[in-house]
Amino acid sequence: MSNSNIRKALNKVTETRDIVLSNGVIERAVSVYQNHFDGVPAILIADENTFSVCGEEIYQQLRAANLTSIDPIVFPGSPMLYANYDNVLLLEEKLRSTIGVPVVVGSGTLNDLTKLASHHLGREYMVVCTAASMDGYTASGASISRDGFKQTFACPAPRIVLADLDVLMKAPYKMTASGYGDLIAKNVAGADWLVAEAMGIEPVDKTAWDMVQGSLLNSIENPLLLRTKDHVIYQRFVEGLMLSGLTLQYYKGSRPASGAEHLMSHLWEMHEVAHGVYSHGLKVGLATIASAALYEKVLERDFQKLDVEKTVKDYPSRDQINEEIKRIHSNPQVIESTISQCMAKYPDRDVLLQRLSVLKENWQAIKARLLVQLIPASKMRQMLTDAGCITHPNQMEKSLDDLKTAYRQARLIRSRYTVLDLAAETGCMEECLDELFSPGGFWS
Ligand SMILES: [Zn+2]
Structure with missing residues (x-):
């Protein structure tokens, strides 16, 4: 190529x-x-x-x-x-x-x-x-x-x-590993864009999609060879990184290359005041596995049977979400910017009703499209392991509880709509997290 x-x-x-x-x-x-x-x-x-x-x-x-x-x-x-x-x-x-x-x-x-x-x-x-x-x-x-x-x-x-x-x-090889984490992330980021389009929030731009997704699988295949610095594999990988950046330049926004996984890493990076021990891409790589694992749980749900009225009624109010944000952050400027970002995507009752009805009606097609897009979480974990990336929170001095918290909090920091919003708005987030973190679950 x-x-x-x-x-x-x-x-x-x-x-x-x-x-x-x-x-x-x-x-x-x-x-x-x-x-x-x-x-x-x-x-x-x-x-x-x-x-x-x-x-x-x-x-x-x-x-x-x-x-x-x-x-x-x-x-x-x-x-x-x-x-x-x-x-x-x-x-x-x-x-x-x-x-x-x-x-x-x-x-x-x-x-x-x-x-x-x-x-x-x-x-x-x-x-x-x-x-x-x-x-x-x-x-x-x-x-x-x-x-x-x-x-x-x-x-x-x-x-x-x-x-x-x-x-x-x-x-130093860990820098390449970091780039690998940042690149493999485009797989779940792409899925988030598909979800945002399906929910009527942000349509997929075909040109940007092809630029970043077109050769993505090619650029991330064979991480073991990447580690041994195989020339062909390495060149494809670097081209993937360049294409991803160019897509953002073209699209004039980060949507094509950044979804829930970047929100989680931003949440972890937000309060760093010096160069973190764990680089951006390594955090993103871990969060990419987290996102893929959540997708699998969400896709196990049958939203054709979703009780839309009840789900809308149970969704937290603006005030409840603002209180939650104030509980999480202490820097007043962070609180202010986070509230304005989060409120920008807050669905009022009618919007959520409409959104969930669309989801319910089109669930089979949405699910089929996502299954084609997504790399399974266990395979994702293996690829990141092969690339020498971080694949468990304890490899970056975080606990499983910290990761669980990041699943809950990351969506509150940006207006971007991702799988985290899909899980929260359909009311299945806590259920999915229980399954992911309970004995026998993906993160146990
Ligand atoms: Zn990044």
């Missing part, structure tokens, strides 16, 4: 103009840069780790080509750089005194900091990827912590992405 899918996707987006993905492309960094920023000076950004990986090499190339005359901006290697707003301002300040194109050498954090800082200064930038750790290289928006919680700031994706497979494969 090689880069033809990426070429096709690039034709549909406006921010990223080129993705150079292959072995040994670091050597071509300057010519790639020149193709897009002909003669404009460059400013290299890295941290001590990525500077030694290939940042210095690129810096020397830029100097030799007379494309930079100023010192590179190199953040300390430890403690690990954190994607917070202070660091965005710090980088912005350093960039402000120069003219030129930021060329950032790094992965999630460095890319997000540069993405937002460049946007504030009205500049395009280029990223040289150092790990296949997430799908955010090609996505618009930066995930930055401000005022004590993680938020997504709107900003354009990089103009150029350079991904040298030799460099990515040399990164």
Whole structure:
């Protein structure tokens, strides 16, 4: 499949103009840069780790080509750089005194900091990827912590992405595992989109769907070979990450690549104030299994027999949900933003009545479609195990009770409609959780 899918996707987006993905492309960094920023000076950004990986090499190339005359901006290697707003301002300040194109050498954090800082200064930038750790290289928006919680700031994706497979494969393997968790998540995220469409909430965009789902299974197959860094498998995997980010750029929203599993990981990330021990993708991977397991329980229900009137009557009121949110969070800004997100999807009586009636009427077809889409939870767990990911909460110092709580709370933090809402609105969430966590259940 090689880069033809990426070429096709690039034709549909406006921010990223080129993705150079292959072995040994670091050597071509300057010519790639020149193709897009002909003669404009460059400013290299890295941290001590990525500077030694290939940042210095690129810096020397830029100097030799007379494309930079100023010192590179190199953040300390430890403690690990954190994607917070202070660091965005710090980088912005350093960039402000120069003219030129930021060329950032790094992965999630460095890319997000540069993405937002460049946007504030009205500049395009280029990223040289150092790990296949997430799908955010090609996505618009930066995930930055401000005022004590993680938020997504709107900003354009990089103009150029350079991904040298030799460099990515040399990164610590747990970073690849993290990328794998972030990519396999698109399977359940896709199911959530199908549910949202079926419930009349958010129609599936065929182009975005094909971009992210079209080659997904191909990109996540054979995690054991991924671990041994088989070239073909590794390249397909990185292409999957790039396509996922491009889809978000195209769709101008995260729906195509983010569902209940991302809500659970956001819930865990929300209150982190430093770089977490467990990366985004590892948390997402665990939450992906959790979502797949909940789907299986929900799909065992026969909603053709749903007592719609009673279910609507039993659904919690706005006040009850607001109280629940205040009980869960302590940061007033988090409470405010969470309440507004959650109330945006709150179904009033008539809406819920209509929604559940549609579900009841079309349940067989919805169920059949979801069964085609979803990877079974046990297989998902095996694939993530093979990829070296986290597959049980105790591998990230969380208990089964913490996971159960995340199932209940994650849907309350964003307006996105997912399987968590489906379970809650049909009144089967607690029953499903009992089955998942009781002896003999999936999580026992
Ligand atoms: Zn993600």
